[in-house]
Amino acid sequence: MKITGIDIGKKAIRIAILQKGWYSSVAEVVMEEVIPAGETSQHILSTVSPRLSSSRNLIISIPRRYVFMKIIEMPSLKDADLKKALEYEAEEHIPYPIQDVVYDFCILRQAEKTRILLVAVSKTVLESYLEPIKGINAYDISVSVSSLAILSLCLSQEEEKDWMLCCMEESCHEVLVVRDGFLSLVQTIQGQEVESEISRVIENHQVKKIILAGDVSKQPEIISGIRVEEFVLPDSVKILPQIKYPSPVPVALALSKLSKSGLKINLYPERDMQSKKALNKQLKTGTLLLLLMVFCINLLFLTVIRRMESTLQLTRLEINRIGPRVESVIDNKASFERLTRCVGKLNKVILDTPCYLNILNELAMIVPTETRLEGVNIQGRKCRITGCTSGKGAASSVTPLLRAIEKSSAFEQVELVGGITKEMNMERFEIRMLVRR
Known part of the structure; x- marks a missing residue:
């Protein structure tokens, strides 16, 4: 099974094709397309998409600056009731007309109250990034956020309970704080006060470790006494030796789609529903054909048995x-x-x-x-x-x-x-x- 991960940044588009194996996954292709000055990421994506025409399973990340994310709390409810209640809550928290956005959510923690991550993006923005890849004949397309894919991998392998993921871009830094093993804060930091704002978050949330991802060359000065590490892929992922390895982010995106756990956000539910309907239709057709085949085999078997029985009965008589x-x-x-x-x-x-x-x-x-x-x-x-x-x-x-x-x-x-x-x-x-x- 192959998964294609596409990470769209401000300066480059990074693509990884991951082959899932029994015990490990192999990154067969990792490439980076720089976005020249004056060009849009959508245009560069349209020039790259013909090379991905054979991709059947694809996940694409929307740039963080276009995505709204917020952690909210709601009463503890059953899944069906929670989904209905969230339809009203989303309209209150998302700062755009609800009919103009696509949103999704995932449950972070369930206790006396349910902690939920709410994610939304404008339909116009979403369509602008989906238009260039319409030529790709993929049956399953997901849209997510790269920072959430990285966070999911970190949560699965990080032993520290209180830490912070810092995803850095040229004009926007994103911090995601984990307390007691659960995501508790999502915040974007822009402007000149990046270092002071990150320091404030570290002090307020008693962060013991920082994981850096994205453009690490833009690393801010962090207060002393905090352990700092760069994000690395898990050992279960193998990179072919001939591959130039510019960024782990698209690989993390592909891994997040492969994983059954983690922070599951999909901002393209229509395609997801289409793929599920198509899959269900294929499963139903396959099941009917299998049942028909079993019926025919049983009928043939019974016919042969009856003939044998009649012969044996004659012989025995x-x-x-x-x-x-x-x-x-x-x-x-x-x-x-x-x-x-x-x-x-x-x-x-x-x-x-x-x-x-x-x-x-x-x-x-x-x-x-x-x-x-x-x-x-x-x-x-x-x-x-x-x-x-x-x-x-x-x-x-x-x-x-x-x-x-x-x-x-x-x-x-x-x-x-x-x-x-x-x-x-x-x-x-x-x-x-x-x-x-």
Whole structure:
């Protein structure tokens, strides 16, 4: 699965294509397009988008200066009730006509009150950034904010409970303060008072660590005693060695889309709904086709089983009919069971050669009482029987059996194979013959 992350800054557009693996993700492409003076980011994005025509899963970030973000608190409600209540709250907090914006929210913390992050952007601004990528044939497009993608990754791997993420741009710094492991402050700082304002936030919120992201060269002077680190991607992300690695931000965007947890904000709900509807339609179609396939397989299986059952029933009926006679001329019960198993295995032969059971029936009638059959082998017209006599005097001879077979209208070309072996009062024999046509 590939995810394309597009980070739109004031000076450059940064793009990353991430390939998700079983245990790690690999950044296959990371590129940066500088925005020349006098050009708009939308125009540069339109020139880049043809190179992304194969992208199917895409997330794009809107520049922070165009996005409204605020943390609000609401009574603890169920999800459905919370969403309805937020429709009224959003109109109160967002400083623009509600019909002119697209907004989304995510729950930060649920306790006595629910802490919510509310994010909104003008529909006009949103459309201006979506227009250049309309040529990309992506089935799933999300719109978010790069700072939230970075924050989500930091929250998943940061052990410190009280810290601050500082995302820096040339004309706008954004600080996101985390207290007790939860986002508690979102603030943008502009103008000349950046350093003093950041220092004030650090003191007021007892920040113990600062993570820097964005244009780190614009790093302000931070008060001493605070641990400062640059944002780095988690170890689960591998960057191909041939890739020039200008910024981790687009990779963080792609990772945030892959992750099932974190701060999930999507400012393009219409496309999200379209992709969900398309996916649901595909799932329904696939499910129906699968059910139809299973039904057809079951129907075919039942048909075959019924045919087999009818054949077996016919065979069993025939065997049961001649069973007592056959069993009386076969040496022991095990031999008879082997015979019936053999008959069961040759269902198709039985159907193609109906005389098969008739042969057994004929043998059962002509074999003398004093003779025991130990084996019956029938292959097509060829028939071979082995056994011995168990009587005394004339009854101990195999001659009566040979005469009975020769007189029978069922067999021809009767042949005694290998002569007769005498054992005490018994004569062992092997007779081969052909079944008459």
